[in-house]
Amino acid sequence: xxxxxxxxxxxxxxxxxxxxxxxxxxxxxxxxxxxxxxxxxxxxxxxxxxxxxxxxxxxxxxxxxxxxxxxxxxxxxxxxxxxxxxxxxxxxxxxxxxxxxxxxxxxxxxxxxxxxxxxxxxxxxxxxxxxxxxxxxxxxxxxxxxxxxxxxxxxxxxxxxxxxxxxxxxxxxxxxxxxxxxxxxxxxxxxxxxxxxxxxxxxxxxxxxxxxxxxxxxxxxxxxxxxxxxxx
Numbered sequence: 001x002x003x004x005x006x007x008x009x010x011x012x013x014x015x016x017x018x019x020x021x022x023x024x025x026x027x028x029x030x031x032x033x034x035x036x037x038x039x040x041x042x043x044x045x046x047x048x049x050x051x052x053x054x055x056x057x058x059x060x061x062x063x064x065x066x067x068x069x070x071x072x073x074x075x076x077x078x079x080x081x082x083x084x085x086x087x088x089x090x091x092x093x094x095x096x097x098x099x100x101x102x103x104x105x106x107x108x109x110x111x112x113x114x115x116x117x118x119x120x121x122x123x124x125x126x127x128x129x130x131x132x133x134x135x136x137x138x139x140x141x142x143x144x145x146x147x148x149x150x151x152x153x154x155x156x157x158x159x160x161x162x163x164x165x166x167x168x169x170x171x172x173x174x175x176x177x178x179x180x181x182x183x184x185x186x187x188x189x190x191x192x193x194x195x196x197x198x199x200x201x202x203x204x205x206x207x208x209x210x211x212x213x214x215x216x217x218x219x220x221x222x223x224x225x226x227x228x229x230x231x232x
Contacts, residue, residue: 027226032143036123037228046226053225055120055151055232056097058090062104065090066159067116070173071125077174078132082125084231091120091232093151096219099205100154106201107158115166117155117173117215121148123229138176150225153218154207158198167194173215182211 027035027042037043047054058065069088070076092100104114126146129139140146147153158167168191171180178184182199186192199209202217210216 034143034145034227036145036149037226038230040230043228043230052094054094055091056094057232058092058097058100058116058119061097062101062114064108065104065114065116066164068173070117071121077138077176078129080132082128084122087231089232090116090118091151092154093120093219093225096152096154096207099207099219102205103201103207106204107197108161110197111161112158112167112197113161115157115159117157118148119154120151120228120232121146122231123149123227145227147218147222149227149229150222151228152222152225153216155213155215156198156217157215158194169194169198170214180213180215182209182214 027037030036037046043053059067067088067090069083069090071082072086072088074081076082100114107113123142123145126140126149127142130136130142133139140148148155155173157169157173159165160167168188170184170186170191171177179186186195195214199214202209206219207217208220
């Protein structure tokens, strides 16, 4: 009985947190007790009150940025197309987009550019991922939601500006092995240097990195932004 009560209190706390971060917006709770914004008009009202909540199109905001949106294809860990209508749009909340533009500017000075694998991810895609691969070591648990659903997490790598090709990294994107971990020591010093450059530059711009995925970064204040399930 005490365990059930404790779990109920946790769900209530999560719901209250989501409500508070969304200000006066009365966002409906889903079956897990999470506030998930699904109404585009409600999103627009939220942006009017706080322009930091706006999802910015990265291709328009950061000239020259590259993308390889794997979830719009079958070339991903689920081997299924997850994004509706093969949608390859890449968006982030305005503060995350501003920070990412700084990263791009710094890397350009060193002959590199950004390659985006994933950015904002509609909540429905998180549900679908977990249904296909129900393991939170590899897919975000929809009972918690993802930083991607909040528009402040990004999966990315770098390209060489001279060749236009991705630089060497410890693994490919979404490789869920120890080689993707931050404490893995690659044998090739070039790979180590590339990973360090990406992580250090992202950190300098205000992002935090994952200890198990070299490609994943997010803003630490992610709870300021509500979970969303809107397709742009």
